[in-house]
Amino acid sequence: MSLPPLAAAPAALLSFAERLETDLRELAAGPDTASLLADWPEARWEALRRVAAASDFVAEQVRRDLPTFLELAASGALERRFAPGELRQQLEAQLEDCADEDQLARCLRRFRNRQQVRIVWRDLTRQADLGETCRDLSDLADTSIDLAYRWLYVRHAAQFGTPTGRRTGLAQHMVVLGMGKLGAGELNLSSDIDLIFGFPEGGETLGARRALDNQEFFIRLGQRLIKALDAITVDGFVFRVDMRLRPYGSAGALVFSFNALEQYYQDQGRDWERYAMIKARVVAGDQDAGRQLLEMLRPFVYRRYLDFSAIEALRSMKQLIQQEVRRKGMADNIKLGAGGIREVEFIAQAFQLIHGGRDLSLQQRPLLKVLETLEGQGYLPAAVTGELRDGYAFLRYAEHALQAIADRQTQMLPEGEPERSRVAFIMGFATWEAFLERLQHWRERIEWHFRQVIADPDEDETGAQEPSIGCEWLPLWEDAYDEEALCRQLGEAGFKAPGQALKRLGDLRGGGQVRAMQRIGRERLDAFVPRLLAQVVEHADPDLALERVLPLVERVARRSAYLVLLSENPGALQRLIMLCAGSPWIAEQITRFPLLLDELLNEGRLFKPPQAPELAAELRERLIRIPEDDLEQQMEALRHFKLAHSLRVAASEIAGTLPLMKVSDYLTWLAEAILEQVLALAWRYTVARHGTPKRVDGSPCDPDFIIVGYGKVGGLELGHGSDLDLVFIHDGDAQTETDGAKPIDGAQFFTRLGQRIIHLLTTQTTSGALYEVDMRLRPSGAAGLLVSSLAAFQRYQQHEAWTWEHQALVRARVLVGCRRVAAAFEAIRAEVLARPRDPQVLRGEVSDMRAKMRDNLGTRATDAGRAPNAFEAAATFDLKQDAGGIVDIEFMVQYAALAWSQTHPDLLRYTDNIRILDGLADAGLMAAADVELLQEAYKAYRAVAHRLALQKQPAAVGGEQFHAQRHGVMRLWQALGLT
Numbered sequence: 001m002s003l004p005p006l007a008a009a010p011a012a013l014l015s016f017a018e019r020l021e022t023d024l025r026e027l028a029a030g031p032d033t034a035s036l037l038a039d040w041p042e043a044r045w046e047a048l049r050r051v052a053a054a055s056d057f058v059a060e061q062v063r064r065d066l067p068t069f070l071e072l073a074a075s076g077a078l079e080r081r082f083a084p085g086e087l088r089q090q091l092e093a094q095l096e097d098c099a100d101e102d103q104l105a106r107c108l109r110r111f112r113n114r115q116q117v118r119i120v121w122r123d124l125t126r127q128a129d130l131g132e133t134c135r136d137l138s139d140l141a142d143t144s145i146d147l148a149y150r151w152l153y154v155r156h157a158a159q160f161g162t163p164t165g166r167r168t169g170l171a172q173h174m175v176v177l178g179m180g181k182l183g184a185g186e187l188n189l190s191s192d193i194d195l196i197f198g199f200p201e202g203g204e205t206l207g208a209r210r211a212l213d214n215q216e217f218f219i220r221l222g223q224r225l226i227k228a229l230d231a232i233t234v235d236g237f238v239f240r241v242d243m244r245l246r247p248y249g250s251a252g253a254l255v256f257s258f259n260a261l262e263q264y265y266q267d268q269g270r271d272w273e274r275y276a277m278i279k280a281r282v283v284a285g286d287q288d289a290g291r292q293l294l295e296m297l298r299p300f301v302y303r304r305y306l307d308f309s310a311i312e313a314l315r316s317m318k319q320l321i322q323q324e325v326r327r328k329g330m331a332d333n334i335k336l337g338a339g340g341i342r343e344v345e346f347i348a349q350a351f352q353l354i355h356g357g358r359d360l361s362l363q364q365r366p367l368l369k370v371l372e373t374l375e376g377q378g379y380l381p382a383a384v385t386g387e388l389r390d391g392y393a394f395l396r397y398a399e400h401a402l403q404a405i406a407d408r409q410t411q412m413l414p415e416g417e418p419e420r421s422r423v424a425f426i427m428g429f430a431t432w433e434a435f436l437e438r439l440q441h442w443r444e445r446i447e448w449h450f451r452q453v454i455a456d457p458d459e460d461e462t463g464a465q466e467p468s469i470g471c472e473w474l475p476l477w478e479d480a481y482d483e484e485a486l487c488r489q490l491g492e493a494g495f496k497a498p499g500q501a502l503k504r505l506g507d508l509r510g511g512g513q514v515r516a517m518q519r520i521g522r523e524r525l526d527a528f529v530p531r532l533l534a535q536v537v538e539h540a541d542p543d544l545a546l547e548r549v550l551p552l553v554e555r556v557a558r559r560s561a562y563l564v565l566l567s568e569n570p571g572a573l574q575r576l577i578m579l580c581a582g583s584p585w586i587a588e589q590i591t592r593f594p595l596l597l598d599e600l601l602n603e604g605r606l607f608k609p610p611q612a613p614e615l616a617a618e619l620r621e622r623l624i625r626i627p628e629d630d631l632e633q634q635m636e637a638l639r640h641f642k643l644a645h646s647l648r649v650a651a652s653e654i655a656g657t658l659p660l661m662k663v664s665d666y667l668t669w670l671a672e673a674i675l676e677q678v679l680a681l682a683w684r685y686t687v688a689r690h691g692t693p694k695r696v697d698g699s700p701c702d703p704d705f706i707i708v709g710y711g712k713v714g715g716l717e718l719g720h721g722s723d724l725d726l727v728f729i730h731d732g733d734a735q736t737e738t739d740g741a742k743p744i745d746g747a748q749f750f751t752r753l754g755q756r757i758i759h760l761l762t763t764q765t766t767s768g769a770l771y772e773v774d775m776r777l778r779p780s781g782a783a784g785l786l787v788s789s790l791a792a793f794q795r796y797q798q799h800e801a802w803t804w805e806h807q808a809l810v811r812a813r814v815l816v817g818c819r820r821v822a823a824a825f826e827a828i829r830a831e832v833l834a835r836p837r838d839p840q841v842l843r844g845e846v847s848d849m850r851a852k853m854r855d856n857l858g859t860r861a862t863d864a865g866r867a868p869n870a871f872e873a874a875a876t877f878d879l880k881q882d883a884g885g886i887v888d889i890e891f892m893v894q895y896a897a898l899a900w901s902q903t904h905p906d907l908l909r910y911t912d913n914i915r916i917l918d919g920l921a922d923a924g925l926m927a928a929a930d931v932e933l934l935q936e937a938y939k940a941y942r943a944v945a946h947r948l949a950l951q952k953q954p955a956a957v958g959g960e961q962f963h964a965q966r967h968g969v970m971r972l973w974q975a976l977g978l979t
Contacts (some may be wrong), residue, residue: 215257582950586654710809720946834905879944880955917935
């Protein structure tokens with residue numbers, strides 16, 4: 001966001017500029033200083049006039065301490081950007097000769113005034129943007145607090161001894177947490193600093209005649225630190241210090257141990273304290289201990305579940321602020337008033353508190369970066385975050401303009417001249433009215449967005465309370481009328497079996513989960529159920545919708561934050577009802593894993609799953625934020641990722657926005673993204689325990705391992721709930737030992753790696769398992785090694801594998817792993833599949849295998865034979881196993897690949913049936929019409945099977961269906977000579 005360009009100062013402000021310029025020339029008229037002004041470029045004189053017209057504070061500092069100002073200008077510091085750490089170096093140098101606390105106070109204040117002049121100058125002349133000004137101010141605060149603390153600590157410890165931990169026996173330092181804008185690195189030009197003091201553990205001081213309790217030591221030290229920063233002297237102050245955010249506020253101890261802090265927030269922490277703690281950052285003292293403290297407090301701030309109760313808390317806080325604004329007549333406060341800075345902060349932090357426990361990308365402090373993440377992760381549209389960013393930036397620039405005038409903490413718009421002229425001038429507007437018009441525009445836009453996120457859904461646009469949505473259903477939920485009247489109400493609303501619906505609601509109301517709810521949870525349920533009924537009756541089949549949604553309501557009744565989520569988001573509730581009514585599989589998934597409700601919030605994201613590269617990148621980004629040693633959280637992140645994206649695919653299929661082939665593509669891409677990360681996690685774990693295995697030439701494997709997918713995952717045809725047919729292959733030296741602390745030979749290493757992969761995929765956690773894994777297609781099946789070497793795999797395929805195993809190899813492809821080993825696998829696959837085969841023998845072996853499968857798995861009425869009309873007596877048609885079904889088409893494709901790939905190697909390029917069939921048509925091996933028949937039949941069968949899976953029904957239809965397709969498939973089966 002950019003402000004209007006700099007303009008000349010209006011006539012009303014010229015006197016300020018002229019007065020300072022005159023005073024400056026007179027004060028610098030001496031022989032030692034006159035030459036300094038003579039070297040000034042005209043641009044600096046213009047900047048001086050602009051700053052003097054705008055800021056009494058800078059003018060006063062120039063007059064009070066001319067040498068400092070002239071040195072700032074002569075050194076170039078007045079105009080240039082400071083390098084990281086430069087502020088600290090300068091203050092350290094000035095504190096080296098500090099002899100006592102009076103001199104410390106003097107050094108700190110003069111240093112602050114010098115830097116404040118520089119920062120205001122660069123801000124008013126547009127040499128620094130909003131971000132740089134806030135960073136400079138925050139760095140100034142960090143530097144002042146930390147160096148003052150360290151100076152005081154040395155002398156305090158010399159007087160009272162060194163505080164030592166009772167448990168660890170280690171010397172203790174205090175941790176100073178910066179809260180609010182300081183914590184976020186967003187300090188404004190004249191801001192208080194909100195601090196909280198802590199120390200690691202109890203104990204007492206050592207090295208003094210009388211030992212002090214650690215807490216008493218740090219309380220006294222904290223008092224000295226506050227005085228060094230906050231006390232007003234002839235040189236002013238450094239920063240006003242506010243300690244009211246500490247536990248128990250002003251009534252609490254000044255400093256608490258880490259355990260006391262953790263206990264307080266766990267037992268007594270309030271919602272507004274969670275909100276405040278989002279911004280907490282270690283600004284001084286022991287940084288390492290501070291990181292431990294923040295990690296201890298993280299569970300208080302960020303819940304591991306979706307926490308929509310945070311909106312209620314933020315709404316209550318906002319109402320209290322609004323009451324205070326009205327009471328004190330502060331409508332013109334650009335921070336607290338309607339459409340002010342605080343509302344943008346509330347919007348961002350609402351999403352952080354709700355989703356931050358699960359989405360680690362939201363666990364950050366700077367507001368503009370949070371807005372960027374909300375856009376990037378799809379929580380808010382780009383148009384919304386764009387307006388919030390620009391509006392927030394405008395308000396913060398305006399806040400700086402108000403405070404630059406007199407270095408006074410204010411967010412109130414001025415009432416008179418010349419302050420109004422100054423603010424408009426600083427902001428680049430010709431008149432106060434023009435500035436006010438733009439300001440009002442941004443406040444209205446921010447207030448509108450705020451209402452969309454925070455405002456009570458039962459309020460109208462004026463803030464007045466409207467009748468609750470679904471209030472007509474409240475008597476029914478409260479069982480206020482007789483059964484006949486309630487059934488009549490349900491019947492009139494469209495329920496075909498109102499008695500059943502009433503019983504279901506009664507069972508929920510009287511069930512154990514609801515009876516055990518606490519008061520606030522029951523209130524939320526009582527508010528939610530009428531809303532649910534109001535939406536259910538809008539559905540085409542309210543009986544079915546209610547039947548499938550109520551188990552979820554019962555499941556989450558004790559975790560009522562989910563009820564708040566759905567109450568606060570009518571669109572999400574509508575999508576929930578639509579999806580549950582459309583698919584019992586989806587209803588069951590959401591009921592088992594209520595965290596999936598989060599996916600319903602963003603309609604655009606729900607019905608538009610990402611492409612393969614975005615899937616892989618999103619999962620990598622999620623896992624990179626989790627500590628490498630936190631396996632539990634890594635496994636949960638993987639499972640939540642799979643559940644969420646599986647739901648998005650199923651929702652898109654139900655909504656008709658994703659065709660069958662794309663459904664399988666997305667589910668396959670999802671498996672590949674997960675396998676890539678599972679392999680990385682398993683490799684890192686196994687190498688950490690045993691070291692890196694070696695290649696035959698002695699070089700380290702990196703990682704020389706691949707996961708090969710067979711069957712549906714190999715053929716890009718995964719369905720909902722499909723398991724994974726996998727084979728593991730390595731190309732390391734099986735005999736040479738690894739180089740770790742617990743060395744094992746290469747064969748053992750890769751076996752343990754494979755076991756680790758299976759463990760990560762199949763272990764049941766609170767979010768279920770990732771996938772069921774079938775390893776029976778590996779060489780020698782269940783009797784074979786879990787992981788084969790590349791050479792052993794090649795020998796087996798060349799000399800021992802059965803024809804049916806070569807059929808399976810047609811659909812095999814490398815999913816993830818080492819590219820070099822993958823290329824070698826592809827070469828082996830091509831060589832094995834393209835070998836010369838006797839067509840008659842091949843036809844017999846393929847036919848025999850198909851007959852065995854049909855005998856064991858097909859519908860009995862079709863066992864008698866494969867004549868075209870044999871299946872018509874069957875009551876059902878198994879889409880997969882019966883004659884003329886999916887497996888017949890797959891076997892024909894596999895037969896064709898084995899029979900003809902020697903002369904047509906392009907048939908081996910792909911592993912999915914549709915593209916192999918395209919290859920048969922392109923090579924002239926099958927007529928185009930026959931290929932089209934097989935492809936359309938195959939897609940039709942699979943589409944129905946997918947829909948049945950979402951309905952939790954077996955892949956079978958009535959025997960009267962698909963006659964034409966089945967006749968066609970069986971005709972082509974016989975045309976190929978298969979029996």
